[in-house]
Structures are given as structure tokens and as C-alpha cells.
Amino acid sequence: MTRYSRADWRADRPTGSHALVPSQVVGVALHWPAMGKKRLVTRDEIAQALRGWQDFHQGKGWSDIGYQVAVDQNGNRWDLRGLRARSGANGTNALNRRYVAVLLILGEGEQPTEQMLREVRTLLGDIRDLYPGAVSVVGHGDIRPGGTACPGPVVGKLIDAGAFYPTASTAYVRQTGPKVRAAFERLYATEQQRNAAPTGMKRLRLGLWLRIVQWRSELTVAQLRALRADFSADLAYAIRRGMKKTTLALEARVRYIDRLLTKKG
Known part of the structure; x- marks a missing residue:
């Protein structure tokens, strides 16, 4: 497992940032990139995709890519906004203050690997270290007003089964x-x-x-x-x-x- 910085995917500078307030954070919202059946495997493919998603989000007027962190199928962690910055991806400002947005780099119908599941559980333990109240694990569609298909039915079933709960908080x-x-x-x-x-x-x-x-x-x-x-x-x-x-x-x-x-x- 490798942890990649913003420099590793050659991120553009954000145009602004707001810090999360630990007492306001209640959980983690899991997302997917809605990229169809495409599969991203190599470091270069993922870095290029992240730059594209950042361009898309900033083109909508957002300050940066919407998510705080991403995990790929190889169990690698990618630093996006960072865990201390507020998300822009959950649907409303209130939800962005309350939930950390984690991007699972998955295609439609793609099953998360054990490496991805293991790293997400480790990540959620790290998030709880920063935000002790972050005890809820939800899909984006569970909280977004009006609903959304994100993060897809595969991840939704795994959330219901408790597959993403940390095995131990560090x-x-x-x-x-x-x-x-x-x-x-x-x-x-x-x-x-x-x-x-x-x-x-x-x-x-x-x-x-x-x-x-x-x-x-x-x-x-x-x-x-x-x-x-x-x-x-x-x-x-x-x-x-x-x-x-x-x-x-x-x-x-x-x-x-x-x-x-x-x-x-």
C-alpha cells in the first residue's frame, strides 16, 4: 500500500479551503466517480483521472476536487483535499461540514478488492482519530437531498453488511x-x-x-x-x-x- 500526495497526481492549487470542525463531524460518506464500466489500474491512469475530476469540479466553480481522500483497488491512498479540509462533494454545505467524503475508485459493477476494503477500514480508523464523533459510515445517496446512485449498489450492499467498519481504531x-x-x-x-x-x-x-x-x-x-x-x-x-x-x-x-x-x- 502506498500513500500518494497531491504532488504525485500533479494537482492544481485549490482556489480556497475551509477546515473541518471536529465537533461537527459525525461520519464518513463513501462516493464513486460514476465512470461507467471503465477500470483504472495503474498509477498514471489514476493520476490522470484525478486531474480530470479536479478540472471538472473546478469548472463547476468548486475550489478543488470534491473529495478529501481516495482509495484505489490496489489499496493505495490518494490525498485529495486532505482530511482536515472540508469536502465539497456531499451535496450541501451542512453535509460537507458533517461528513468526510471518501472516493472509492471503482467502475460500474466493479467489486472492491480486499486491498481496497482493508485500506478503507484503516482510513476510517484514522478519521476517527481526528474526529471521534465520526461513527457513521454511509453512502452518498443515503444523505444527499433528492438521492443519487452514488456510490452504486455494490458498495451500498457492503455498507449494509458492515464491511467498511474499522477493525480497530489506531x-x-x-x-x-x-x-x-x-x-x-x-x-x-x-x-x-x-x-x-x-x-x-x-x-x-x-x-x-x-x-x-x-x-x-x-x-x-x-x-x-x-x-x-x-x-x-x-x-x-x-x-x-x-x-x-x-x-x-x-x-x-x-x-x-x-x-x-x-x-x-
């Missing part, structure tokens, strides 16, 4: 002491190897929850906030899927973490 291991960090690293290494069930639901495993309870006094405020964001994402998924028992269990976990946060001030 905040878990960035914000911990040595003992807790080592334990979470082992747990998530195991979890990623068992990546067959919807990823969000695996976090209900009793072993993980018992460790959170066991080490509650050692967890930092930043760590608890990251845990709350992930459990809240799981809760949103459970509600969408009509999983009543799971919803009740996750609501209890979120309340427990809220109590711990209150005690830590």
Missing part, C-alpha cells in the same frame, strides 16, 4: 500504557485474522469487554473517547440491522464508558 494503541497497549495489539491482531463476520460486531466479544472493565483505571480519557466512538459505531450498525439484543448490550457499554469518562473528569 487510537487504541496510540494512547495507551505498555500493558494495555500490548493487550489491545494482541486482541486486534486476532480480530483481523477472523475478519469473516461483520467487523463492528466482533467488538462485542466478551474477552475484549472484560479487559476494558479490568483495566478501567489505567485507560486514559483519550483512550476512553476512542472506545466510545467505536462502540457508538457498532451501536449505529446494530440499530440499522434491527439487532435488538445487540443494541441493548451496546447501549449498556456506551453508558458504562460515559460513567468512566465522568469519573475521570
Whole structure:
């Protein structure tokens, strides 16, 4: 996996930019480029396409290409506006303030590769590190007024199945002491190897929850906030899927973490 900068795809300068406000961000909206059945494979093909999409968006009066970041089928990440800048692609200014716009470089009917899925899950974990409230994963058509076919039926079904939920927010291991960090690293290494069930639901495993309870006094405020964001994402998924028992269990976990946060001030 390679992370490409704006210089790598020879982006033009934006004509303006607005920063996202972390407290306003509630989720991530997945997009596709609506390029028909065309397939983009090589670095040069993708870079040329990104320049074309930037030209198209700026020709509409936008300040830059509409999305903050893109992921291709090889699992490479492309920096577009950047994660700290507001999107222009979600349909309204309010939606651009609330959702990070992620472009999946896919053709019509094209199935995302495992490399793309893995990198999107990693990316969403990184987004949650910047914006702890970004717990929702939606398709562009789920939020745009009047609807849209974006990001296509293939991606829509994968969203419903929970395929894009992060397997682990990197905040878990960035914000911990040595003992807790080592334990979470082992747990998530195991979890990623068992990546067959919807990823969000695996976090209900009793072993993980018992460790959170066991080490509650050692967890930092930043760590608890990251845990709350992930459990809240799981809760949103459970509600969408009509999983009543799971919803009740996750609501209890979120309340427990809220109590711990209150005690830590």
C-alpha cells in the first residue's frame, strides 16, 4: 500500500479551503466517480483521472476536487483535499461540514478488492482519530437531498453488511500504557485474522469487554473517547440491522464508558 500526495497526481492549487470542525463531524460518506464500466489500474491512469475530476469540479466553480481522500483497488491512498479540509462533494454545505467524503475508485459493477476494503477500514480508523464523533459510515445517496446512485449498489450492499467498519481504531494503541497497549495489539491482531463476520460486531466479544472493565483505571480519557466512538459505531450498525439484543448490550457499554469518562473528569 502506498500513500500518494497531491504532488504525485500533479494537482492544481485549490482556489480556497475551509477546515473541518471536529465537533461537527459525525461520519464518513463513501462516493464513486460514476465512470461507467471503465477500470483504472495503474498509477498514471489514476493520476490522470484525478486531474480530470479536479478540472471538472473546478469548472463547476468548486475550489478543488470534491473529495478529501481516495482509495484505489490496489489499496493505495490518494490525498485529495486532505482530511482536515472540508469536502465539497456531499451535496450541501451542512453535509460537507458533517461528513468526510471518501472516493472509492471503482467502475460500474466493479467489486472492491480486499486491498481496497482493508485500506478503507484503516482510513476510517484514522478519521476517527481526528474526529471521534465520526461513527457513521454511509453512502452518498443515503444523505444527499433528492438521492443519487452514488456510490452504486455494490458498495451500498457492503455498507449494509458492515464491511467498511474499522477493525480497530489506531487510537487504541496510540494512547495507551505498555500493558494495555500490548493487550489491545494482541486482541486486534486476532480480530483481523477472523475478519469473516461483520467487523463492528466482533467488538462485542466478551474477552475484549472484560479487559476494558479490568483495566478501567489505567485507560486514559483519550483512550476512553476512542472506545466510545467505536462502540457508538457498532451501536449505529446494530440499530440499522434491527439487532435488538445487540443494541441493548451496546447501549449498556456506551453508558458504562460515559460513567468512566465522568469519573475521570
